Amino acid sequence: MSTILEVNNLRKEFGGVVAVDDNNFTVQEGERVGIIGPNGAGKTTTFNMIAGYFKPTAGTIEFEGKRISGLKPHKISQLGIGRTFQIARAFGEMTVYDHVLTGILAHELHFRPTPKQIEQVEHILELTKLAAFRDNLVENLTIASQRRIVLATALATGPRLLLLDELMAGLTFVEIDETLDELRMVNEQMGITLIVVEHVMKAIMQLCQRIIVLNYGKIIAEGTPKEVANNKTVIEAYLGEEETYA
Amino acid sequence: MVDTVLVKNQKQKRARIRNLIILAVVLGALAILPQVTSEYITYVAVLAIIYAILTGSYDLTTGYTGPLTFCHGAFYGVGAYTSALLTLKAGFPFWVAFPLSGIMVFIFAAIIGYPGLRLKGHYFAVTTFFFGHFIYLVILNSVSLTNGPMGLRNIPPPEGFLGISFTSLNSSYYLILIFGILAVVFLYFLVNSGFGKILISIRENEELSEAIGVNTSLYKVLAFSIGAGIAGLAGSLFAHFFRLLHPTTFAWMTSEMVVIMALVGGLGTLIGPIIGAGIVTLILELMRFAPEYRFIIWSVALIAILIIEPRGLMGLVRRIQGGKK
Numbered sequence: 100m101s102t103i104l105e106v107n108n109l110r111k112e113f114g115g116v117v118a119v120d121d122n123n124f125t126v127q128e129g130e131r132v133g134i135i136g137p138n139g140a141g142k143t144t145t146f147n148m149i150a151g152y153f154k155p156t157a158g159t160i161e162f163e164g165k166r167i168s169g170l171k172p173h174k175i176s177q178l179g180i181g182r183t184f185q186i187a188r189a190f191g192e193m194t195v196y197d198h199v200l201t202g203i204l205a206h207e208l209h210f211r212p213t214p215k216q217i218e219q220v221e222h223i224l225e226l227t228k229l230a231a232f233r234d235n236l237v238e239n240l241t242i243a244s245q246r247r248i249v250l251a252t253a254l255a256t257g258p259r260l261l262l263l264d265e266l267m268a269g270l271t272f273v274e275i276d277e278t279l280d281e282l283r284m285v286n287e288q289m290g291i292t293l294i295v296v297e298h299v300m301k302a303i304m305q306l307c308q309r310i311i312v313l314n315y316g317k318i319i320a321e322g323t324p325k326e327v328a329n330n331k332t333v334i335e336a337y338l339g340e341e342e343t344y345a
Numbered sequence: 346m347v348d349t350v351l352v353k354n355q356k357q358k359r360a361r362i363r364n365l366i367i368l369a370v371v372l373g374a375l376a377i378l379p380q381v382t383s384e385y386i387t388y389v390a391v392l393a394i395i396y397a398i399l400t401g402s403y404d405l406t407t408g409y410t411g412p413l414t415f416c417h418g419a420f421y422g423v424g425a426y427t428s429a430l431l432t433l434k435a436g437f438p439f440w441v442a443f444p445l446s447g448i449m450v451f452i453f454a455a456i457i458g459y460p461g462l463r464l465k466g467h468y469f470a471v472t473t474f475f476f477g478h479f480i481y482l483v484i485l486n487s488v489s490l491t492n493g494p495m496g497l498r499n500i501p502p503p504e505g506f507l508g509i510s511f512t513s514l515n516s517s518y519y520l521i522l523i524f525g526i527l528a529v530v531f532l533y534f535l536v537n538s539g540f541g542k543i544l545i546s547i548r549e550n551e552e553l554s555e556a557i558g559v560n561t562s563l564y565k566v567l568a569f570s571i572g573a574g575i576a577g578l579a580g581s582l583f584a585h586f587f588r589l590l591h592p593t594t595f596a597w598m599t600s601e602m603v604v605i606m607a608l609v610g611g612l613g614t615l616i617g618p619i620i621g622a623g624i625v626t627l628i629l630e631l632m633r634f635a636p637e638y639r640f641i642i643w644s645v646a647l648i649a650i651l652i653i654e655p656r657g658l659m660g661l662v663r664r665i666q667g668g669k670k
Binding site: 150152171172173176177181182183184188189190191192193197200201202204205206208209210211212249252253255256 | 534538539540542543545546549550552553554555556557558559560561613
């Protein structure tokens with residue numbers, strides 16, 4: 100296994116506020132890594148830096164050995180990093196089919212999609228079980244479906260690393276289970292490395308092999324779900340310090 | 346499941362046949378128009394076709410790609426003056442000046458759009474508003490070049506070929522009709538192509554579009570400049586058909602009118618703005634008896650449209666057909 104993502108001394112300040120505080124971590128190819136932490140811990144900020152939406156105040160990010168920090172989001176996508184957003188933001192006035200096709204065209208524009216590109220769309224619609232909705236307008240579908248469409252479109256760009264930002268927030272238990280199956284399939288069958296930010300603990304514990312815990316911008320723990328769940332610092336960060344009485 | 350797909354296919358087929366019939370009727374009517382109507386109506390039709398090209402190209406920029414602009418009339422003017430001056434002062438034939446005016450406006454818009462489109466939403470809209478007015482003032486005051494408020498006269502008509510001359514009203518009507526059809530076909534293929542889907546993705550959600558790998562700033566500048574370039578071509582047609590130019594033709598009112606035409610028809614539908622251009626031209630002509638009231642009535646009508654059906658006529662059609670939105 101080789102390192103797909105390497106983050107060195109990554110730091111982001113907004114004015115005087117330190118959102119991400121000199122963090123170091125690496126992700127191996129094929130891994131499923133979770134990033135958790137209380138609100139405002141710097142999870143989404145980290146994502147935004149990896150995907151190019153924020154420029155780091157200091158530190159570097161390397162993807163497959165190539166420095167990507169400071170590049171524009173579309174360049175980073177072209178290099179092979181896909182992402183989804185916290186709030187479902189789909190292209191509302193498109194059919195599901197066109198939505199997924201756009202992900203392919205964004206990387207290789209043809210005025211008329213080639214037969215290979217059309218085949219690719221069909222393949223992804225099948226994989227993500229969206230084929231039945233192909234002619235529906237995205238805006239007429241439920242939030243859960245819209246998230247799946249955004250995920251399918253991210254897959255259409257052919258990423259090797261996917262950043263998933265709260266993909267499961269607000270979903271029902273059944274939908275969460277479906278999404279977990281889908282993500283495992285993406286990881287195992289398509290060989291895509293996953294980094295997941297999630298508040299639904301049950302989901303992240305089931306899905307991820309390794310979890311990084313952030314608090315106030317700093318990494319406070321790292322390990323398997325079990326290790327993290329039993330870590331004293333983590334429990335304190337989430338539940339507050341135990342008060343001791345003399 | 347299979348049944349619904351079949352029904353859907355049949356419905357689509359029927360809709361396609363119906364659209365083709367409507368298209369054939371409209372084209373047929375336009376083809377015989379100068380033969381069966383008066384000269385006056387032919388003039389109005391020419392104006393409507395030129396406005397249709399103008400509004401259709403506006404739809405590419407604003408309806409499909411998203412940024413709201415208020416300077417389309419200025420691009421139209423730059424195209425008209427470029428073409429007129431190239432023929433009058435440099436002695437170029439129309440057939441050279443016409444494409445050059447389009448290319449010129451394309452480059453011009455790219456120069457404005459590249460820094461300008463970094464501004465988002467209303468800020469860019471306001472910038473284009475002032476830019477449009479700036480262009481008008483330049484045309485008005487550069488007397489040595491544009492002849493300022495005296496306007497340009499005796500602009501040559503397109504040179505004839507194969508024994509066809511474009512000095513008569515009827516033959517130039519057909520020339521403009523052909524250019525109009527070409528422009529609409531070009532825009533139709535553009536917005537329905539892969540390129541068009543990329544543009545729509547920017548309109549729908551620029552951030553997500555970037556995340557999937559679209560160089561959104563490049564595509565926005567491209568869409569803005571192509572739309573402007575076509576407006577420039579429409580300006581060239583206007584100059585060589587009416588053969589005189591006056592700065593007020595390209596003042597703020599024209600940019601506003603383009604926006605109104607597009608809204609009446611329904612932004613982002615291409616066919617809507619083209620129909621809108623026809624309807625608005627017609628109504629403006631019908632209201633010639635009360636020129637001072639035209640724009641007052643217009644403004645009221647516009648507000649009503651935005652309240653009742655913001656997607657314009659195409660929105661109404663879809664509603665009648667029972668679509669969801």
